Amino acid sequence: VEVNWEVFVAALAGVEVITDAAQVAKLSQDYHTFSPILQRDLAGKVGDIVVRPATEAEVLRVAAVCAWYRIPVTVRGAGTGNYGQCVPLHGGVILDMSRMQRIGWIEKGVARLEAGVKLAALDKKARESGWEIRMAPSTYRTATLGGFVAGGSGGIGSITYGQLRDRGNLLALKVVTLEDEPRAIELRGDDVQKVNHAWGVNGIITELEIPLAPAYPWVELIVTFDDFMTAASFGQALGDADGIVKKLITVFAAPIPTYFAALRQYLPEESHAAFLIVAESSLEVLPGLIQEYGGKLTYQKSAQDANKGVNLWEFTWNHTTLHARSVDSSITYLQSLFPLDKSLQTVEQMYHYFGDEVMMHLEFIRVNGAVIPAALQLVRYTTEERLNEIIRYHEANGVFIANPHTYIIEDGGRKQMDPEQLKFKQMVDPYGLMNPGKIKALMAS
Ligand code: FAD
Numbered sequence: 001v002e003v004n005w006e007v008f009v010a011a012l013a014g015v016e017v018i019t020d021a022a023q024v025a026k027l028s029q030d031y032h033t034f035s036p037i038l039q040r041d042l043a044g045k046v047g048d049i050v051v052r053p054a055t056e057a058e059v060l061r062v063a064a065v066c067a068w069y070r071i072p073v074t075v076r077g078a079g080t081g082n083y084g085q086c087v088p089l090h091g092g093v094i095l096d097m098s099r100m101q102r103i104g105w106i107e108k109g110v111a112r113l114e115a116g117v118k119l120a121a122l123d124k125k126a127r128e129s130g131w132e133i134r135m136a137p138s139t140y141r142t143a144t145l146g147g148f149v150a151g152g153s154g155g156i157g158s159i160t161y162g163q164l165r166d167r168g169n170l171l172a173l174k175v176v177t178l179e180d181e182p183r184a185i186e187l188r189g190d191d192v193q194k195v196n197h198a199w200g201v202n203g204i205i206t207e208l209e210i211p212l213a214p215a216y217p218w219v220e221l222i223v224t225f226d227d228f229m230t231a232a233s234f235g236q237a238l239g240d241a242d243g244i245v246k247k248l249i250t251v252f253a254a255p256i257p258t259y260f261a262a263l264r265q266y267l268p269e270e271s272h273a274a275f276l277i278v279a280e281s282s283l284e285v286l287p288g289l290i291q292e293y294g295g296k297l298t299y300q301k302s303a304q305d306a307n308k309g310v311n312l313w314e315f316t317w318n319h320t321t322l323h324a325r326s327v328d329s330s331i332t333y334l335q336s337l338f339p340l341d342k343s344l345q346t347v348e349q350m351y352h353y354f355g356d357e358v359m360m361h362l363e364f365i366r367v368n369g370a371v372i373p374a375a376l377q378l379v380r381y382t383t384e385e386r387l388n389e390i391i392r393y394h395e396a397n398g399v400f401i402a403n404p405h406t407y408i409i410e411d412g413g414r415k416q417m418d419p420e421q422l423k424f425k426q427m428v429d430p431y432g433l434m435n436p437g438k439i440k441a442l443m444a445s
Helices: 005-011 021-026 036-041 056-069 119-127 145-151 189-194 228-240 261-266 280-292 318-327 345-357 384-396 419-428 440-444
Strands: 016-018 049-052 073-076 093-096 103-107 110-114 131-133 172-176 184-188 204-214 218-225 246-252 272-279 296-301 331-333 361-367 370-375 378-380
Touching: 005 049, 005 056, 021 049, 036 384, 056 073, 056 093, 056 172, 056 204, 073 145, 073 204, 103 119, 110 119, 119 131, 119 145, 145 204, 184 189, 189 419, 218 228, 218 261, 218 280, 228 246, 228 272, 228 280, 228 345, 228 361, 228 370, 261 296, 272 280, 280 296, 318 331, 318 378, 345 378, 345 384
Parallel strands: 049 093, 073 093
Antiparallel strands: 016 049, 103 110, 110 204, 131 204, 172 184, 172 204, 218 272, 218 296, 246 272, 246 361, 331 378, 361 370
């Protein structure tokens, strides 16, 4: 697109814009760098300008100008996404939503807020009235709620509440369209799925309404094991223990714990470890279960100390990959869902088959009412061909892979675009300006 950016900026007088090339380049990035494939494929992709609206009225103005000049728009929260979702393939506007930080209300276990609110800020506010967020990615301190809903899937809390996509975890959202005359549309009930996890292609989310959870005092614990499968079985058993209130069950095979320098004293050489977050009220019954599996409790941080020192959850989910890569940048990762099988046979099979090449990192979550291990295995990367072979072997053995090495929605976790989402896209983005190039179904047509 040929755009006269001076005219563009003049049309948006009063709205914050950033034109400094270095800043624009920085805000055109996300954390796709965990993937050597995406690093290669997205190198050099930058936007032309960053716009930082402070209100929905400003978003409507930006949308109108972008629709008029047919300028591509890549929406951005905190830019912590892992699949290059925030990287513009065709330049244009980077729409940074991080100034929209108003929390509207928190009542009866529901919160209404603007899309740029950071998860940690919402959680803190909610706890003042006895509530907390149901689930958060390990990027909780920086990630925005809009970015989490548009680009994330679940995380700490998913052991109890499932994933974002599960019915009931998102109550309503409001999106601004990129029509000739942009509108703000409110979606409620099942209609929220038209925008949930749509990578910023289905309207600019300005507000969200999410259900909360009762807030507990949480205790963080590390339990170590001599044997990986025993650690994994312990994770499954704790996940299945419905009476125990919990929000995190992570299991690492050796040598993953050696990547966590800050926790070295709690992680004996060659040990396999479970990182847990359990409600204080459930603590008394935990030693029995730990003993049953021959585990050793090596670390415990009380609820009072929650805000002091390191937080265990910042070593889990994709933070595990971050820590591993800071020691060995040749490491990359997979995202998997193992089949429902309490004996964890497929986990054991993959663990032995790949050995040290694919290091096992399990995150237990609730899926359709049952606890199963998701995994963000660490992979010692050699070639793209080998990586694809590893993925295919998992799939052939019944492991679902949400491939984090692609910027195409359908090739990741989706497999197929929801026809309802595509229909909604045609309405809200008639010129195909939103994050263009990320949907396979639209390229074919
Ligand atoms: P961004 O990265 O800014 O955006 C993500 C997507 O949402 C993009 O496609 C963007 O266009 C779109 N978007 C953003 N805001 C809007 C809006 N207002 N309207 C429309 N579209 C919008 N993810 C998990 O789900 N669970 C995890 O545990 C997890 N752990 C992570 C750990 C690390 C170390 C890293 C780097 C990433 C991790 N992620 C995880 C991925 C990511 O951090 C989260 O999904 C996070 O919630 C994204 O929020 P964000 O504000 O950074 O979104």
